Amino acid sequence: DSGVTQTPKHLITATGQRVTLRCSPRSGDLSVYWYQQSLDQGLQFLIQYYNGEERAKGNILERFSAQQFPDLHSELNLSSLELGDSALYFCASSVDLLTIEQYFGPGTRLTVT
Amino acid sequence: AQSVTQLGSHVSVSEGALVLLRCNYSSSVPPYLFWYVQYPNQGLQLLLKYTSAATLVKGINGFEAEFKKSETSFHLTKPSAHMSDAAEYFCAVSDRSGGYQKVTFGTGTKLQVIP
Numbered sequence: 001d002s003g004v005t006q007t008p009k010h011l012i013t014a015t016g017q018r019v020t021l022r023c024s025p026r027s028g029d030l031s032v033y034w035y036q037q038s039l040d041q042g043l044q045f046l047i048q049y050y051n052g053e054e055r056a057k058g059n060i061l062e063r064f065s066a067q068q069f070p071d072l073h074s075e076l077n078l079s080s081l082e083l084g085d086s087a088l089y090f091c092a093s094s095v096d097l098l099t100i101e102q103y104f105g106p107g108t109r110l111t112v113t
Numbered sequence: 114a115q116s117v118t119q120l121g122s123h124v125s126v127s128e129g130a131l132v133l134l135r136c137n138y139s140s141s142v143p144p145y146l147f148w149y150v151q152y153p154n155q156g157l158q159l160l161l162k163y164t165s166a167a168t169l170v171k172g173i174n175g176f177e178a179e180f181k182k183s184e185t186s187f188h189l190t191k192p193s194a195h196m197s198d199a200a201e202y203f204c205a206v207s208d209r210s211g212g213y214q215k216v217t218f219g220t221g222t223k224l225q226v227i228p
Contacts, residue, residue, distance in 0.1 A: 043218040090156055100145050104156035
């Protein structure tokens, strides 16, 4: 158990819908990362937040957005969902911006039908 | 830009045999290198990391990796495979240019252990 929690574990929704994935980092970790893992694209970095502020963006679509709240939990919002958005979405956390160890949550499996 | 290449998307070894998973990296700055393991239906777990100290890095579960700058490699090894080692392994490279840690993952290698 990494100490990072993600909810829900599974999510099935239809194309065009909007979903919110939630992540709680390890106690004391200020930095949160979101990743997408799919069969065709592998593990892709989406976005990073640090202490409530966006700090880095990766291959994140404009239909996707995220935020980190004052209690440091983070939410990833996916809208206008397409079949290709079906994937595992992982959250990871680290102590701060420069600490190299990231601790991964168990992931949310999103299926878009 | 940094990148990692994992040679072989699938590797099969017999139980008790040597495990060798290959990773080559590209980075414009001295890199930090990692190996992560992912068991079915689970998140990634850090196996070991290289941070420019010792070139031979020991990790959990008997795994180790050697950083070879001349070969830009960071191959993962284990002397004797166990059935519980069956999983997917990801090599990753990180640098801190730009004031934050940017991690790039390889495409993964699925390890099958044959009894």
